[in-house]
Amino acid sequence: MNTTIDWAQLQLQAKAASDQAYAPYSHFPVGVAILASSGRIYTGCNVENASYGGTTCAERNAIAAAVVAGERQFAALVVYTPQDKLTPPCGICRQVIAEFFTPDSPVASCNHLGALQSWTLAELLPDAFTPTYLAASTKVKS
Numbered sequence: 001m002n003t004t005i006d007w008a009q010l011q012l013q014a015k016a017a018s019d020q021a022y023a024p025y026s027h028f029p030v031g032v033a034i035l036a037s038s039g040r041i042y043t044g045c046n047v048e049n050a051s052y053g054g055t056t057c058a059e060r061n062a063i064a065a066a067v068v069a070g071e072r073q074f075a076a077l078v079v080y081t082p083q084d085k086l087t088p089p090c091g092i093c094r095q096v097i098a099e100f101f102t103p104d105s106p107v108a109s110c111n112h113l114g115a116l117q118s119w120t121l122a123e124l125l126p127d128a129f130t131p132t133y134l135a136a137s138t139k140v141k142s
Ligand SMILES: O=c1ccn([C@H]2C[C@H](O)[C@@H](CO)O2)c(=O)[nH]1
Pocket: 023, 026, 028, 029, 030, 045, 046, 047, 048, 055, 056, 057, 058, 059, 088, 089, 090, 093
């Protein structure tokens, strides 16, 4: 995939998305911007729930917004949190990211100071469980 990654633009959009976060329980707003292979950018924020368990993270909301727009392949993801400490995606989100991003995809975190740290998806979720394993199991007779 040869999509050019405009990190500054992704950081700006992730920050703007965090401004829309609905986080009355944790007071921890999160914004995410993802770059699709189409070149379009999609964003998400965390949307909390009084049940707590009904909360959805910014990463999964960004991916859902992109999927409903017809996207299936992505080049990069940036998380923004308004604090010094750079925040990588939670475990559940890493699994959902692995559904649509390749292991070498950059997954980055940025903050209000403009710092940016990047990992590959494989660094965040080594030996990920992916749809390829399901495809393999259908070939085995039960
Ligand atoms: O990667 C993460 C980690 C946490 N959160 C949200 C969930 C919850 O609303 C708040 C505190 O965990 O931050 C995200 O959106 N993404």
